Structure formats: structure tokens, C-alpha cells
Amino acid sequence: xxxxxxxxxxxxxxxxxxxxxxxxxxxxxxxxxxxxxxxxxxxxxxxxxxxxxxxxxxxxxxxxxxxxxxxxxxxxxxxxxxxxxxxxxxxxxxxxxxxxxxxxxxxxxxxxxxxxxxxxxxxxxxxxxxxxxxxxxxxxxxxxxxxxxxxx
Numbered sequence: 001x002x003x004x005x006x007x008x009x010x011x012x013x014x015x016x017x018x019x020x021x022x023x024x025x026x027x028x029x030x031x032x033x034x035x036x037x038x039x040x041x042x043x044x045x046x047x048x049x050x051x052x053x054x055x056x057x058x059x060x061x062x063x064x065x066x067x068x069x070x071x072x073x074x075x076x077x078x079x080x081x082x083x084x085x086x087x088x089x090x091x092x093x094x095x096x097x098x099x100x101x102x103x104x105x106x107x108x109x110x111x112x113x114x115x116x117x118x119x120x121x122x123x124x125x126x127x128x129x130x131x132x133x134x135x136x137x138x139x140x141x142x143x144x145x146x147x148x149x150x151x152x
Contacts, residue, residue: 050100
């Protein structure tokens with residue numbers, strides 16, 4: 001692998017390092033690009049309840065954050081079914097959103113009356129719909145994007 005592709009890999013979304021980022025769309029801002037989580041329940045040691053924690057943009061420095069584009073809106077899919085649109089704040093600080101009201105969590109004894117119940121191999125897919133343009137580059141970045149979970 002070349003160094004540049006490693007620096008902007010999708011793996012960087014969950015590496016706990018703000019010096020790295022997932023980056024797409026050097027010419028078209030990454031509109032339409034997708035990334036996803038695949039659930040491996042019940043084998044995993046955690047249960048997802050809907051909260052997503054993130055750092056939007058290339059957060060290694062305030063200069064990098066301003067120069068590169070950031071995600072403004074994400075379309076969220078459960079497997080192949082779109083179910084909501086999330087609007088992110090244009091900040092280089094930590095932020096989160098909660099989509100738990102769309103899910104039923106019977107396996108954890110939580111009933112939230114949502115239309116979906118996550119099963120093994122299900123996916124949560126996130127598609128970039130709109131961005132906050134960077135001052136210098138069209139590449140759109142997210143430094144961290146992690147599902148909050150409760151340990152068993």
C-alpha cells in the first residue's frame with residue numbers, strides 16, 4: 001500500500017488518533033461515498049444502543065480542519081433501507097448523535113419500540129449527502145467515528 005492511501009484509510013475512523021482521518025472525494029467532495037459498521041452480535045462483547053461519537057474533519061490541527069471539507073449531512077441506512085438523515089455541526093471538537101429511537105434492543109432487555117432490531121451481519125451504512133467546503137481542498141474527512149456501546 002502506498003503511504004497516502006494508508007493515511008486516509010476507512011480504518012482511521014476507529015483508530016483513536018486525531019492525526020489520521022478517513023478522506024474521500026478529492027474532486028467531488030465525496031458526495032455519495034459510503035462507510036458502514038457490520039454487527040457481529042451476539043459474538044461481540046458489546047451492544048450498540050444508537051449513540052455515535054465523532055470528530056468531523058481532518059482534526060490533526062485547526063489549519064488542516066479548515067483546509068479540508070467536513071461532512072454536513074449523512075443519510076443513514078439499516079442494511080439497504082434508508083431511515084434518517086443526520087446533520088453534523090461544523091466544529092473540530094467532539095460531537096455525537098443518537099439514532100437509538102429507530103431500534104429495538106430485545107437482546108439487552110431494552111425496549112425502545114423502534115422499527116429495526118439489529119441481528120448478526122446487519123449493517124449500519126452512512127452516505128455523505130452534503131459537506132462544509134474546506135478553504136483549500138475538496139477532500140472530505142472524518143477523523144473519528146465510533147459507535148458507543150455498553151459492555152456486558
